[in-house]
Amino acid sequence: MIVHDVFLPAPLLVVSSGIMVMLGATAWRRSVGRSFLCAMGILLLAIMVVGHHAGTVPDHGDSLFVQDRWTAYTAILTMFSTICIMLMSWRDDGIMRADEYALLLMLGTLGALAMVFSANYMPFFVGLEILGVSIMGLVTFGHRAVPGHEAAMKYLILSGVSSAILLFGIGLAYGVTGSLRFMPPIAAGGVSAALPPAATIMILVGMFFKLSAVPFHMWLPDVMEGAPVPVAAFVAVVSKIAIFSPLVRYFGTENQPPFLNDILCGVIILTIMGGNLMALRQADFIRLMAYSSIAHMGYLLIAFMCPGRLQSGAITVYLAAYTASTLGVFAVMDAFATPGGPDGRVIAQWKGVFSSHPFVGAVMSFMLLSLAGIPPGIGFFAKFGIAAVGVAHQRDLLLCFLIIGSIIGLYYYLNIVRTMMVTPSLPSRPLNRHVRPELMALVIVLGMIVVIGGLFPARAIHPLLPAATVPSETRDGITH
Amino acid sequence: MNPLPALVLLPIMGGGVAWVAGHVRPRVTTTSRDASWWVVLVTLIVETFVLVMATFGHPVHTGPWPGHFSMPWIPAMGIAVRLDMDGLSLSLIWLSLIMCFLCVFLATRQVTVHAGAFRFLFLATLTGIIGTFLATDLFLFFFFWELMLVPMFGLIAAWGHEDRQRAAMKFFMFTQGSGLIMLLSILGLVITHYRQTGVLTFDYFTLAHTPLSPAVSMLLMLGFFIAFAVKLPVVPVHVWLPDAHTQAPTAASVLLAGILLKTGGYGMIRFNIMLFPDAASRFAPIAMGLGVAGIVYGAWLAYAQDDVKRLIAYSSISHMGFVLLGIFTGSRMGMQGAIIQMLAHGLSTAGLFVVAGAIQDRLHTRDMRCIGGLWAAMPRLSGAGLFFAMAALGMPGLGNFTGEFLVLLATWHVSPLPAILAAVGLVLAAIYALRMVNRIFLAAPRTGLQPVPDVASRQMAVFACVMVFLVLLGVYPQPFVTFSAPLPLPVAAMTGPEGATP
Structure with a gap:
């Protein structure tokens, strides 16, 4: 060259x-x-x-x-x-x-x-x-x-x-x-x-x-x-x-070669079920997030498998939703950690957060609900997009697993929210003195992205809509 | 100004203000210590004014139904904010507001821990419910359908009784899981419409004219039916309801029983029957069977309960069986009976839950084995309890009787056997309601019960308002029947789906 x-x-x-x-x-x-x-x-x-x-x-x-x-x-x-x-x-x-x-x-x-x-x-x-x-x-x-x-x-x-x-x-x-x-x-x-x-x-x-x-x-x-x-x-x-x-x-964003279809289907089903089922029994928050991220990759692969008019919107919104919500969860976790105190890695440490740190608890539950696909978070629209491409392609089996996986996922996300709502038996710890304003600002910005993206997803998908069709054009350009 | 978006947005905005007001409370003087409560009250009053405007105003007819609002939301997917109002949604919104006033006057003052947040969640639930009643964009409908679950989950999980968290999880998992099945049905309908016409839209009126093969329409109808059946609830999927109703704080119980269950009935009328009339009529025998099973099973279990709130919860299952039965009779009379039954059941059950909540606040127990002889101690509360119990058992002259009678009559025309079985449910209802009245109010006073204050006469005035509505529904139901009838779709079909009406 x-x-x-x-x-x-x-x-x-x-x-x-x-x-x-x-x-x-x-x-x-x-x-x-x-x-x-x-x-x-x-x-x-x-x-x-x-x-x-x-x-x-x-x-x-x-x-x-x-x-x-x-x-x-x-x-x-x-x-x-x-x-x-x-x-x-x-x-x-x-x-x-x-x-x-x-x-x-x-x-x-x-x-x-x-x-x-x-x-x-x-x-x-x-x-x-x-x-x-x-x-x-x-x-x-x-x-x-x-x-x-x-x-x-x-x-x-x-x-x-x-x-x-x-x-x-x-x-x-x-x-x-x-x-x-x-x-x-x-x-x-x-x-x-x-x-x-x-x-x-x-x-x-x-x-x-x-x-x-x-x-x-x-x-x-x-x-x-x-x-x-x-x-x-x-x-x-x-x-x-x-x-x-x-x-x-x-x-590319066209139909995959036929021999890949069955492999992809199998991998998606295993990914969704495996990620969600293993997340169920975790006591460690980060491990839970790891398994939930595995499950989310499974949902994303459904959109990858279903080319068509709705695909690019579904993929772009899902990526944005996953990024914002996951980063939000980790940022809140980081804000919650105190030097020498609980670091927020164990779910049991989050007991009673709603009464001791209401803001942290509210933002965390909001991010988790967005990951679970509940409105008004952007995750709701993201999951909706995945279901839409799945229905448009009549991937019935994958859709069944999408629903089963979502219900299981809902359980472990809600379980954390539930833990945060438990009234602590001990008197609440003094408020986190180790305040980091840039972290709070980050949490607020991510929260805004999740809310605004959830309420007005049109602005999120519209300018990016040709995004995934371009790779296919490029690919065509390369092949001939 | 179009009142419909204001109807949806007002409660949640008022709720936000109430939350803030609840936070500033410690700093201000004691005279305004219930600032957030006043905010809630003002919000509801303004909401009532808007609703009066929507009811009696003469809006410009831009849509197929009297009230219409439309605004683009996600044009790339054919999603818009479409709100439409007919008599059915209007009467259910009125019911919701009456419930909310009942809660605000009788049940929200007891909440002292994080009262601002409680009121915010309460009003946010109201936003979700009103949005569900108004939305005619299927995506928006689903959005509100899911949206109302989150605040309700918070209400149960944070302010409920002893086993609240399990109940809240169960409630959320059941309703959300079934909601996902409805989502697939919605998408199936939209995609089928897209394949046939090339138009991607979530508009209710446009989608109503999608030609569907019998198998597909049955499948889609079932998807909707499952979600609504969980909410209503219909017997095999009712297991969340007794726990959620029992563990929820009084205000949340009232909301749950009073309106949340009605969203299931509303959805069945609006979506199952009106979108898929053929599939619904083919499915009717099964649905009616489920309805009868619910009537008898709910009544039977209600009889076996010792917990007051659990008894009321099972009686709700029984009454909702009548709603299911009436909706699927396929006749106009059955539908009217179901709607009247929904309104009357909302009022009477809400009253019963407030009474049960008042008893629990005073005696700190819901176990009927530990309560007794309240008639002498609390004559006003006992009177209210007796009245609502009579309404629940279907006493002629009260609203529930009208609803149940119309449903039974319509069912008899279709097939006598379910009507007979459902009538057995009425007998059981009389047994459990009277037994409850006997055990709580009329039995000999238990030893060791502290003397407790009766409800204030001001609060009795609120009860009296609800009673007046129940009597009106029972004695002169015709205006309500006419008013609350859902506007039929075929008319909209003739005039064109997209606002062709002049």
Whole structure:
């Protein structure tokens, strides 16, 4: 590839050069506050230039990166989530003690952005690995060294296995088509007909690993449990968006190849039922959120499987709803934690929150209800959209499981709300003196997003409506 | 100004103000210590004025029904804020307001812990209920249908009695789960309409003219029926009701029994019968069977209860069986009987729950084995209790009798056997109601009961208003029957679905 051919979306450029600046600043003089501010500035700048790019758009479609509405949307979601997570971890004594934390978070975001913008196996795989390695580093931050290290090791090994499977699939795909273009391989003359499906399935398995769909989900609860709260939020939100975005681009928004239909159906059913059933018995809040996030990925995959007029709206709203509500839950959890006191990780600690911290209790129940799909949260409209695409495609079996899963989900979300309403037998603890105004502001902003998105979802879906149709056009552009 | 959006939004806005007022309470002087209560009262009074305006005003006919409001909401999916009002919704909203006044005067002052939040949730439930009665966009209807559950869950789970949390969870899970099945039915109808006409809309009047094959219409009708059957409740899916009614605080019990159950009946009339008339008539034998089963089973279990509120809850199941029976007789008379029964049951059961709540506040028990001889101690309350018990057992001259009689008559024309069985339910109703009156009010006073104050005469005035309505319904029901009849859809079909009426 020649230099004048280079096509580079601006956010990638901004974030990677920003990381260089941060590295230089760290080498000059270490300061947690400065690297935090630096990272925030870089992310804001990157969000502003999300639609721009450096170099020329290659007309033959053979570039490393692609840029359209879908990438803009998911990149903004990714960077917005990272900003929220930065705010959550700022002034958190446990994790912000070293400026490597902000650096690792930025590196993870860079990896996620590379995956979001990729139109080629190379940047996709490199981004995946950058994201994976930085998550491994992030997980070990925090007070509790031993579970953190254990979780990081678990993540390292399992993520290595999944990357190996993915890489093998990519190798097979390259062998079949002789190209690294990011699309399912199509059999050319002279290759065995079994190779393209095998390659596709291996790539899918690798993606499902990262997405934590059910037979490949074992790592997620352990990793999130061992990680500090903001890192758990990063794993639950950013890494999921970063893998879902290329998944949609890879398979496009048309009907999936027939051999994938049954596999996808099975995985979705297992994911919904597995995630919800295992969430039922959790006493640890973060583990519960991990399993609930698994279940949400299952719902999202239903929309992925049902192409059509309603699909793009359903997917975009669902991603936004999941991001805002999940980040909201983690932000409230972070705001609830007191140094030396309860850290909000155990559900039983939330007993009586409604009487001791009414605001925290109200926002938390609001976020949980949004996740459960109850109005007026945005999650209601999101679930409605999923059900609509399912009905439009007559996926009766999946819809049954959507309902069963939602009812089970309702139970464990409500159970937390119920716990918060219990009148505590002990006198309530003195109010949290360790107030962090930026955290409260974040909680309020996320709450506003959830309410306004729930009441006026038209504004949320309208400008993004062509988002998911663009990838399919691009894909067409690449194929011919 | 169009009164319909104001009707929906006023309660929740007033509730917000009441919440804030409840918060500032400690700082102001003791004279205005019930600031949030006054806010609630003012909200309800303004709401009544708006409702009077909606009832007696002469709105411009822009929709198929007298009241109409429309505003785009999510145009990409054909969803709009469409509110329409006919006699049925209007009379049920009137019922809701009467219930709310009853609660405000007799049941919300007892709440002292977080009173502002309680009143906010109370009025938010009212918003959901009124929205449900008015919405003619299926998405909006579902939105309100779900919306009213959340505040009610809060009311039961935070201010209820001893086993409140389990009851609240059960209530929410049953109603929300069945609501999801209705969501699928709504979407099924919308998508079928979209396939046939290419128009994606959630408009009730447009969707009513979707040509459906018998199998599809039966399937969609069943989806709606399950959700409404859980709310009504119909016997196999009634298990949430006794717990929720028993554990809820008095005001929430009144709301639950008085209006929340009526949303189920309203939905059956508005959606099952009017959207899918053919499927509904084919399903009628089963529905009537379920109705009769509910009448007899509810009455039988009511007889076996020792807990006053549980007894009233089971009697509700029995009375709602009449509503189900009447709706599915397929005749105009049965429908009218069901509507009158809904109104009368709302009034009488709400009265009974207030009486039971008053007894519990004074004696701190609901167990009828520990209560007795209240007639001498509390003559006014006992009188009210006796009156509402008589209404519940279907005494001629009171509203419930009119409703039950019309339903029985209509059922007899269709098939005599259910009518006979339902009449057996009436006998059982007399037994359990009289037994309750005997045990609570007339039996010998229990030893060890503290002397308790009777209800104030001002509060008796509120009871008297409810009694007047019940007597009116019983003695001269014709205006109510005419007023509350649902406007038929076929008329709308002839004049065109989208406001073709001049």
